[in-house]
Amino acid sequence: MSTLIVVGSLGLDTLETPFDRAERVLGGSAAYFALAAKLYTDVGIVAVVGDDFPEAHVDLLAGKGIDLSGLQREPGETFFWAGRYHYDMNARDTLETRLGVFADFRPTLPDSYRDAPYVFLANILPSLQISVQEQVRRPRLVVLDSMNLWIETQKDRLIEAMRRSNVMTINDEEARQYAGTFSLRAAARTIMEQGPRAVIIKKGEHGVILISEQGVFGAPALLLEDVKDPTGAGDSFAGGFLGYLSETGDTSFTGVKRALIHGTAVASFTVEALGAERLATLTREEVEARYSEFIEFTSFEAASISAAVG
Amino acid sequence: MSTLIVVGSLGLDTLETPFDRAERVLGGSAAYFALAAKLYTDVGIVAVVGDDFPEAHVDLLAGKGIDLSGLQREPGETFFWAGRYHYDMNARDTLETRLGVFADFRPTLPDSYRDAPYVFLANILPSLQISVQEQVRRPRLVVLDSMNLWIETQKDRLIEAMRRSNVMTINDEEARQYAGTFSLRAAARTIMEQGPRAVIIKKGEHGVILISEQGVFGAPALLLEDVKDPTGAGDSFAGGFLGYLSETGDTSFTGVKRALIHGTAVASFTVEALGAERLATLTREEVEARYSEFIEFTSFEAASISAAVG
Numbered sequence: 020m021s022t023l024i025v026v027g028s029l030g031l032d033t034l035e036t037p038f039d040r041a042e043r044v045l046g047g048s049a050a051y052f053a054l055a056a057k058l059y060t061d062v063g064i065v066a067v068v069g070d071d072f073p074e075a076h077v078d079l080l081a082g083k084g085i086d087l088s089g090l091q092r093e094p095g096e097t098f099f100w101a102g103r104y105h106y107d108m109n110a111r112d113t114l115e116t117r118l119g120v121f122a123d124f125r126p127t128l129p130d131s132y133r134d135a136p137y138v139f140l141a142n143i144l145p146s147l148q149i150s151v152q153e154q155v156r157r158p159r160l161v162v163l164d165s166m167n168l169w170i171e172t173q174k175d176r177l178i179e180a181m182r183r184s185n186v187m188t189i190n191d192e193e194a195r196q197y198a199g200t201f202s203l204r205a206a207a208r209t210i211m212e213q214g215p216r217a218v219i220i221k222k223g224e225h226g227v228i229l230i231s232e233q234g235v236f237g238a239p240a241l242l243l244e245d246v247k248d249p250t251g252a253g254d255s256f257a258g259g260f261l262g263y264l265s266e267t268g269d270t271s272f273t274g275v276k277r278a279l280i281h282g283t284a285v286a287s288f289t290v291e292a293l294g295a296e297r298l299a300t301l302t303r304e305e306v307e308a309r310y311s312e313f314i315e316f317t318s319f320e321a322a323s324i325s326a327a328v329g
Numbered sequence: 330m331s332t333l334i335v336v337g338s339l340g341l342d343t344l345e346t347p348f349d350r351a352e353r354v355l356g357g358s359a360a361y362f363a364l365a366a367k368l369y370t371d372v373g374i375v376a377v378v379g380d381d382f383p384e385a386h387v388d389l390l391a392g393k394g395i396d397l398s399g400l401q402r403e404p405g406e407t408f409f410w411a412g413r414y415h416y417d418m419n420a421r422d423t424l425e426t427r428l429g430v431f432a433d434f435r436p437t438l439p440d441s442y443r444d445a446p447y448v449f450l451a452n453i454l455p456s457l458q459i460s461v462q463e464q465v466r467r468p469r470l471v472v473l474d475s476m477n478l479w480i481e482t483q484k485d486r487l488i489e490a491m492r493r494s495n496v497m498t499i500n501d502e503e504a505r506q507y508a509g510t511f512s513l514r515a516a517a518r519t520i521m522e523q524g525p526r527a528v529i530i531k532k533g534e535h536g537v538i539l540i541s542e543q544g545v546f547g548a549p550a551l552l553l554e555d556v557k558d559p560t561g562a563g564d565s566f567a568g569g570f571l572g573y574l575s576e577t578g579d580t581s582f583t584g585v586k587r588a589l590i591h592g593t594a595v596a597s598f599t600v601e602a603l604g605a606e607r608l609a610t611l612t613r614e615e616v617e618a619r620y621s622e623f624i625e626f627t628s629f630e631a632a633s634i635s636a637a638v639g
Binding site for chain 2 (some may be wrong): 106107108201202203204205222225226228230234235236237238239240241242243244245246273276277279280314315316317318319320
């Protein structure tokens with residue numbers, strides 16, 4: 020039995036940055052999430068791939084001990100995405116999207132997944148997220164991710180998915196769009212009226228904000244020397260976050276805050292290399308070191324360091 | 330003698346936001362800076378106004394105890410700026426700028442300013458910043474602010490001003506522009522090669538980053554219920570920052586970090602009302618309360634709060 024399950028995409032990505040390029044590498048929200056979460060806990064994937072999905076990618080995931088019993092294989096092409104990042108890593112262009120077998124994806128949970136206490140519904144069609152919510156029996160924590168496309172085209176279904184979720188993750192612009200307000204506090208309240216008891220607002224290189232019934236919490240992103248490729252940052256953040264929560268079982272406000280910093284630490288590695296390359300070799304010890312680095316990066320009431328700047 | 334002096338603009342601002350409008354209100358970097366810094370220490374202004382500058386604005390500043398012996402009054406029009414903010418408060422349009430007497434501004438420091446240990450060079454023409462650097466005798470800390478316009482048109486003079494400064498404040502996009510790199514760490518190093526021993530990168534609603542020889546520090550902005558008008562946020566941040574440093578004299582890494590949070594706290598009030606309205610009534614006690622709020626907003630290793638989110 021997996022402690023944590025994720026439903027999302029598994030895909031092949033062709034990535035272009037000003038510095039680098041990679042063709043048909045392992046991608047998709049479920050891949051990034053599971054690689055991150057597996058640093059903490061047992062995780063099972065619910066996703067679909069076509070018959071062109073390289074066995075090497077399956078081996079990588081299986082070799083990590085990620086449960087693939089919910090992986091469906093269908094005749095046809097695997098979900099494909101090609102994107103280009105600019106010098107300003109905050110903007111990207113989608114060059115091509117081919118849904119392939121993902122177009123007819125109907126998530127079916129193996130029985131061994133249905134008692135999973137922790138569930139991540141990555142950013143896919145809300146009706147598919149709902150179908151997973153209907154299949155899990157008594158989850159302790161359901162985290163929902165979504166995006167502008169579903170806010171614009173599937174708002175009713177999205178709200179239904181929100182009603183059955185405990186935590187929602189969403190980026191700042193999309194939270195504002197959903198609620199029709201510039202105030203992130205007000206936007207989070209609007210989201211929480213639908214069901215979630217906490218909202219995690221993702222701001223990319225600017226960090227994350229947690230707004231919950233217990234209070235608010237802000238965490239900057241770590242200041243990296245270089246960002247090579249932001250692909251997968253949000254999903255590996257979610258993987259570190261939910262992985263840590265599943266491991267500790269501590270869903271107190273403080274526990275959730277610590278989990279957010281774990282997510283931040285994991286995501287900081289993801290963006291330092293192309294695709295899921297870095298995530299594939301990442302160790303828990305490296306994440307812990309970066310967690311400590313984060314504490315140092317944000318502490319200001321520690322003992323005085325006497326070196327002068329003046 | 331003033332402990333802290335600021336050279337910058339005093340002006341009249343006409344401000345439009347989606348919610349509000351104000352005509353010819355007190356504006357300018359020196360006004361925002363001084364009102365903020367005066368919460369902590371004695372501050373003197375070096376600036377110029379025309380004969381249309383309302384006596385009420387002078388009275389407000391003088392009534393706070395701000396030293397105006399460096400305020401020059403010239404025949405002609407006061408610097409005027411009209412700007413419009415959009416629903417997205419991160420973007421603004423300049424509708425009109427009239428330099429007026431500011432076009433011929435030659436900062437002249439009264440003798441009582443020349444021994445000031447703390448100096449803020451607000452964002453004006455680099456040659457004017459240099460002229461102030463030449464007039465102060467033995468400052469302990471000189472903080473320089475600048476912007477894209479001077480990077481593009483006055484880079485040599487700007488570098489000369491940087492050579493004579495201890496700390497530079499600059500926004501994230503401008504730091505990247507100055508150094509020609511996306512990496513803020515690398516950009517800060519490029520700036521520090523010219524003289525400053527620390528760089529404060531301002532990210533507006535996303536907070537600030539400090540990069541110094543002693544280390545790096547990141548602070549999110551406080552999560553406000555509503556942002557009414559971002560005008561003056563950067564200058565009142567600088568005022569809180571340098572005001573606190575002048576008061577404590579603690580320029581250790583920890584002292585500088587605390588000063589940054591004071592700047593953050595002061596700026597958070599500024600943006601909650603139109604123009605300098607809120608700053609004009611702000612008390613030190615209110616700032617201290619928000620400093621405590623900031624600690625709570627960013628702490629994650631405190632004792633566990635057991636209320637569950639799940």
